[in-house]
Amino acid sequence: MNKEEQLIMGLRDLYNKIVFLNKFKMEDVLKGYKSSEVHCVEYIGKNVEPNVTKLAEYFYMTRSAMSKITKKLISKGIIESYQKPDNQKEIYFRLTEKGKEIYKIHEELHKEFYERDKVVFEEITEEQLDIMLSFVKKYNKHLDDEMKKQYKNIKS
Amino acid sequence: MNKEEQLIMGLRDLYNKIVFLNKFKMEDVLKGYKSSEVHCVEYIGKNVEPNVTKLAEYFYMTRSAMSKITKKLISKGIIESYQKPDNQKEIYFRLTEKGKEIYKIHEELHKEFYERDKVVFEEITEEQLDIMLSFVKKYNKHLDDEMKKQYKNIKS
DNA sequence: TTGATTTTGTTGACAAGGAAACAAAAACAT
DNA sequence: ATGTTTTTGTTTCCTTGTCAACAAAATCAA
Numbered sequence: 001m002n003k004e005e006q007l008i009m010g011l012r013d014l015y016n017k018i019v020f021l022n023k024f025k026m027e028d029v030l031k032g033y034k035s036s037e038v039h040c041v042e043y044i045g046k047n048v049e050p051n052v053t054k055l056a057e058y059f060y061m062t063r064s065a066m067s068k069i070t071k072k073l074i075s076k077g078i079i080e081s082y083q084k085p086d087n088q089k090e091i092y093f094r095l096t097e098k099g100k101e102i103y104k105i106h107e108e109l110h111k112e113f114y115e116r117d118k119v120v121f122e123e124i125t126e127e128q129l130d131i132m133l134s135f136v137k138k139y140n141k142h143l144d145d146e147m148k149k150q151y152k153n154i155k156s
Numbered sequence: 157m158n159k160e161e162q163l164i165m166g167l168r169d170l171y172n173k174i175v176f177l178n179k180f181k182m183e184d185v186l187k188g189y190k191s192s193e194v195h196c197v198e199y200i201g202k203n204v205e206p207n208v209t210k211l212a213e214y215f216y217m218t219r220s221a222m223s224k225i226t227k228k229l230i231s232k233g234i235i236e237s238y239q240k241p242d243n244q245k246e247i248y249f250r251l252t253e254k255g256k257e258i259y260k261i262h263e264e265l266h267k268e269f270y271e272r273d274k275v276v277f278e279e280i281t282e283e284q285l286d287i288m289l290s291f292v293k294k295y296n297k298h299l300d301d302e303m304k305k306q307y308k309n310i311k312s
Numbered sequence: 313t314t315g316a317t318t319t320t321g322t323t324g325a326c327a328a329g330g331a332a333a334c335a336a337a338a339a340c341a342t
Numbered sequence: 343a344t345g346t347t348t349t350t351g352t353t354t355c356c357t358t359g360t361c362a363a364c365a366a367a368a369t370c371a372a
Contacts, residue, residue, distance in 0.1 A: 003285050004270070004277050008174070010292035015171040016216040017299040018164070024306060036328080052351060060172040065329045067352060089337040089350055114160070116302060120295045121160050124287075129159050131284050132291060136166035139276045143173040146272060150180060192358080208321060221359045223322060245320055245367040 022113055030105060037078070038106050040069050041095065044079055045103040049092045078102060178269055186261060193234070194262050196225050197251065200235055201259040205248045234258060 001009070023035040030038055043058055044050045055066040070093060073079045078099040081091050095103055121129070157165070179191040186194055199214055200206045211222040226249060229235045234255040237247050251259060277285070 003289060007285065007289055007292060010289065010296060011167055011171060013296050014292055014299070015167060017296065017303065020216060021299065021302055021306065034328090053349080060176060062330055063351065064331075064353085068329080071352090087338085091351070117295070117298065120291075120298050123294065124291060128287050128291070129163065131280075132288055133159055133163055133166065135276075135280060135284070135288060136163060136170055138279065139273070140166060140169050140173065142273065142276050143170070143177065146177055147173065150177065190358090209319080218360055219321065220323085220361075224359080227322090243368085247321070 021116075022109075025112070026106075026109060029109060030102065033102065036069060037073060037076075038102060040066075040073060041078060041099055041102050042106055044093045045095050045100070049090075051090050051092050073099075177272075178265075181268070182262075182265060185265060186258065189258065192225060193229060193232075194258060196222075196229060197234060197255055197258050198262055200249045201251050201256070205246075207246050207248050229255075 026035045026038055027033070039059070040055065043055060047054065052063050052066045052070060055061075055070070056063045059066065070079065070081075073093075074081060076098075077096055079093045080096055081093050083091055182191045182194055183189070195215070196211065199211060203210070208219050208222045208226060211217075211226070212219045215222065226235065226237075229249075230237060233252055235249045236252055237249050239247055
């Protein structure tokens, strides 16, 4: 396995471990809420005029799936939907008071996750961090282009 | 959002895009096979004495899920199970001829994926690649330790 | 040795998410 | 203006994966 492959496999491992640990902690602290629900709350709390489509894009899921999750959050009284008077198609979401509580707890957790991994970041220099950031941004840009290519292929 | 968070979010995006693109391509070339099945074939082809437990650990899934996937692969005639005479508990898998065909096609695809992203790696120096590899390894090590801590907490 | 514990794999009930078909609204084309 | 296309969200059906309970084998403890 060459270094490029090692890096990709390492990132895959890294991602899966972070997801696993964060999910575990989150569902331990916020009992009764699934991590997917909490993430949804986070997005709605952080972004302007969030709707099913934006949620789906952000989470790499289908609109179908997000439609179901938001419905569930509404029935739990964590979010509510609203529309703008001049647009009868798009449906936006906002947090209820209960939702804001969960949002706050989530923020605290986020800090905990940061503390948990701080040691790793303290071991590297600012310059090294910049190198990685630059790489990740370029790679993302490249994959965006590749996805656009795919999209064009489908359309034609 | 600070640089550390940016990096983590960037990695998340990166991971999801790679999964999406590879899955799309794979199920286009290997019609009739799901990417989860092909990945399973890859692991069985690459590792010694693979069983349900090892597959589950590698793919961050439950043994239950892997038990079902391997069962499906057996019914499709892609893999077969075998046991060692001195162990009546563990069940291992190996590829059939049909499975080896799929394995080969997958290897070709792997090369295609590498070609697709080559440009990004060509833009960075060997030294920069080493810096990232080192970081990823250290971070993985750290998370392994954290997972062990969690495991101990559950046990006690 | 033998009783307790752990590991391994499977099953059935359930939940989460995807695919496709759809309706309604908006945007576009001409 | 009006017919066409695109966007948005929902629903139904289906697949995939988890959870919990379980059985059987292996390992451990003493």
